[in-house]
Amino acid sequence: MGYKVPFVNAVRNYELIKDEIDAAYREVMSRGDLIMRGQLRSFEQNLAKFVGTKFAVGLNSGYDALHLSLSATGIGPGDEVIVPAHTFVASCSAIVNAGATPVLVDVGKDFNINVDLIEPAITPRTKGLLPVHLSGWMADMPKVMEIAERHRLVVIEDACQSLGASINGKGAGAWGRAGCWSFYPFKILGGYGDGGAITTDDPEVALWVSRMRYNGEDRETGEYHGHGFTALLDNLQAAFLDVKLRHLPRWIVRRQEIAERYRTRLSDLPDLLLPHYDRPGFTHVYQNYTVRAKQGNAFSEHLKEHGVEVLTQFRKPYYKHAALRLTDRGFPETEALSREVCSLPMNVEITNDEVDYVISTVRQFYGKG
Ligand SMILES: *Cc1c(COP(=O)(O)O)cnc(C)c1O
DSSP states (O other): OOOSBOSOOHHHHHHHTHHHHHHHHHHHHHHTOOSSOHHHHHHHHHHHHHHTOSEEEEESOHHHHHHHHHHHTTOOTTOEEEEESSSOTHHHHHHHHTTOEEEEEOBOTTSSBOGGGHHHHOOTTEEEEOOBOGGGOOOOHHHHHHHHHHHTOEEEEEOTTOTTOEETTEETTSSSSEEEEEOOTTSSSOOSSOOEEEEESOHHHHHHHHHHTBTTBOTTTOOBOSSOOBOBOOHHHHHHHHHHHHHHHHHHHHHHHHHHHHHHHHTTOTTEEOSOOOOTTEEOOOSOEEEEETTTHHHHHHHHHTTBOOBOTTSSOGGGOGGGOOOOOOOHHHHHHHHHEEEEOOOTTOOHHHHHHHHHHHHHHTTOO
């Protein structure tokens, strides 16, 4: 692409851990361990331990984790599920494809669901809450759980962007009935293709999802327990993810260092809002470093023209896409931030010099170079 600082660098990331990845590949290939073998079980155990749940079930995507979690908890036709207006479309599509009706609510300054707007959106048909932990920063889960208990709602966490984040030491994905994970290559724990998982303390949810990912089959008895899906996490991906998971704690520290570097050198710019929030007990893992620039496209275009690859997700909110047939009830915060969002390069393979180049390019835009 020719960017001086790419958004991510998959080749450089591979080189950081090449020996371990190559060894994992050789082991899987030389044993012929392709489907539901030890590497998958090992990764599931390590993931559950990392998140702080009893079970993890490997799946082929974050989308399927959401869809299967909703169905596993009995959510389907006739039910409403509350979901933020600002998120990746899959959070909402999983609700629709599970047969339920999404009810969108606006987000707050931290890009996550505005918890004050949840109760006004609850109706007699509401069955679930689907908070999303965007960019590595968790939604206000103590409040979400309190509302859920009061109204007897199922909570499914879309934690696809927040592996390793926590509130008062309790990890993302360990609060609701199920936590949903994506190992899409550019997530904080990324495989080399699609991948996903759920984490849960509920043995029935774990069992149901582990059957449904394999066409509903109980592998011991051969009995089909429902019309299922083909949605397994491949053994090879599990082996790679297991390697990367070992590095994740150190990599999160590196992300936090980069965020701090951005913060110290960019926080004097009045037209730029940085993703640092003062909330005791919350830990940010910076899957993304998403700033809000008042100048919107002029800002992101300046960065791109000067060789810095940035993402502007999402300029067009998902509910504005006509084919999705969703109701735009007016979401002022989502509207405002969608014009302003810009994610700066944030990954473990970036060098400090590259971060400094991004910083000086931003400062140059504001005439403060
Ligand atoms: C990536 C992502 C998903 C979907 O994950 P896939 O593995 O791509 O299906 C869902 N929700 C959020 C918030 C995500 O970032």
